[in-house]
Amino acid sequence: MNTPAHAVLNLVLLGATKEPRRAPPVLLGAVLPDLPIAVLYAYERLRGMPEAWIWRTAYYDPRWQAAIDALHSFPLILAVLGTALVLKWPRLVLLCASMLLHAVVDFFLHHDDAHRHFFPLLDWRFASPVSYWDPRYFGNVMAPAEAIGVVAACVLIARTTPSPSVRGVVVGIALLYIAFLVFALHTWVGLP
Numbered sequence: 001m002n003t004p005a006h007a008v009l010n011l012v013l014l015g016a017t018k019e020p021r022r023a024p025p026v027l028l029g030a031v032l033p034d035l036p037i038a039v040l041y042a043y044e045r046l047r048g049m050p051e052a053w054i055w056r057t058a059y060y061d062p063r064w065q066a067a068i069d070a071l072h073s074f075p076l077i078l079a080v081l082g083t084a085l086v087l088k089w090p091r092l093v094l095l096c097a098s099m100l101l102h103a104v105v106d107f108f109l110h111h112d113d114a115h116r117h118f119f120p121l122l123d124w125r126f127a128s129p130v131s132y133w134d135p136r137y138f139g140n141v142m143a144p145a146e147a148i149g150v151v152a153a154c155v156l157i158a159r160t161t162p163s164p165s166v167r168g169v170v171v172g173i174a175l176l177y178i179a180f181l182v183f184a185l186h187t188w189v190g191l192p
Contacts, residue, residue: 004177020163029098036067069119
């Protein structure tokens with residue numbers, strides 16, 4: 001899934017729409033696993049590297065993969081989650097729960113770009129038969145389904161949350177998601 005979709009899904013599934021104090025750690029946990037990817041992309045674009053090179057070469061560099069996989073790692077996330085539960089740190093519990101939810105969803109929606117979800121214990125990658133973006137693996141179905149899901153979740157949150165701040169964050173996420181879709185259609189699909 002695209003990062004804004006993780007954010008909206010996690011807000012709904014982890015109860016942050018009903019309890020606004022949960023929103024900051026849930027949002028951070030939803031986006032943190034993809035932070036190395038955003039840094040990689042920004043760094044390489046600033047260097048003037050083309051899109052194809054970024055996604056076919058730089059993305060698969062072992063150093064970037066280690067950073068990306070560490071933040072999608074079930075054992076590492078569960079270790080921190082267990083520690084947070086023992087120490088009774090509720091914000092860290094929510095952050096880890098959100099990271100874990102992000103990683104579980106990604107486990108089922110990545111094929112050629114699958115993460116090592118058991119890093120550093122195993123180098124194994126589960127190549128899901130379904131991709132959130134790649135049309136060879138139902139991406140032509142999953143991408144529109146994701147967009148519809150994001151819109152539905154944003155409407156649900158806007159109508160049910162008692163918090164104006166959470167509502168504002170969701171509007172921001174929706175606008176960011178729309179901007180990303182326009183960028184993706186222009187850059188990767190070639191639409192004007």
